[in-house]
Amino acid sequence: MADLEGNLDAKKYAPQTPLATFSHAVRGASNLDWGMQHRLSRIINPETGRTVMLAFDHGYFQGPTRGLERIDLNIAPLEAHADALMCTRGALRTSIPPATSAGLVLRASGGPSILKDLSDEHTAMAMNDAVRIGADAVAVQVFIGGEHESRSVQNLTTLVDAGYDAGIPVLGVTAVGKELTRDARYLGLATRIIAELGAQIVKTYYCDEGFEDVVAGCPVPVIMAGGKKLPELDALTMASRAVRAGAAGVDMGRNIFQSAQPAAMLTAVRAVVHDDADPQDAYEIFREAAS
Ligand code: R5P
Secondary structure, three states: OOOOOOOOOOOOOOOOOOOOOOOOOOOOOOOHHHHHHHHHHHHHHHHOEEEEEEEOOOHHHOOOOOOOOOOHHOHHHHHHHOEEEOHHHHHOOOOHOOOOOOEEEEEEEEOOOOOOOOOEEEOOOOHHHHHHHHEEEEEEOOOOOOOOOOHHHHHHHHHHHHHHHHOOOEEEEEOOOOOOOHHHHHHHHHHHHHOOOOEEEEEEEOOOOHHHHHHHHOOEEEEEOOOOOHHHHHHHHHHHHHHOOOOOOOEHHHHOOOOOOOOHHHHHHHHHHHOOOHHHHHHHHHHHHHO
């Protein structure tokens, strides 16, 4: 307890100055509770309103993917360069240093492996474990139009309810099956449904035509998913187009950890996302950093 001796009377109430109000840089987040806004600020940089999230949760259905053979060796050295990490709790607990300052987005749905129907997911993590770990958000796959659409929507809404109890935001991921087209019409439908059902962030694929409409129609931040490995310049170009169309950043996996120079690629992606670097300039940043 503070020493009570010699206390000075409080005088500086500034009665003419209204109490400070804060508006939040994250789209749609101004009416959320303080803890949720705080966690969103740990994922999305409040200075730029954007994020570079490094996704390496692939093992939850694919096992050891190329580039993720040893997460402690391949990914842990990159964590300091990412705004946020997206991974499973198993990868985090075993292979990522607890002293990381990156935001943490933990995969919370799963079930089937690549040997089965991937859309047949359930929730795969309780919210109290996300709290225990110190997660800033949990991620759930939503299969709009898929065979198990309703269950995946229920996975989302169950986590959203638990997330409100704990103050932890939910990242809803639009899962695109082989039979579904990744066009603006579909992505606009899926992202909007996920946001309206309560996700505070949505992750979706980029589409060449109409991506700005997908973003505009979604009342929460849209983060671009990376997808299969592309040549570095192509991946940087796609990221640039997405953020210029309004995306709040990227959540990229294979295009970073399967690059011949993952740290250099992460640096170049940061330049595109946070500094609006031209893709060609960012590619030069990649080449320089790689050499
Ligand atoms: C998809 O929803 C999962 O989170 C993926 O594991 C992750 O998004 C894949 O990242 P990328 O497609 O950039 O390798």
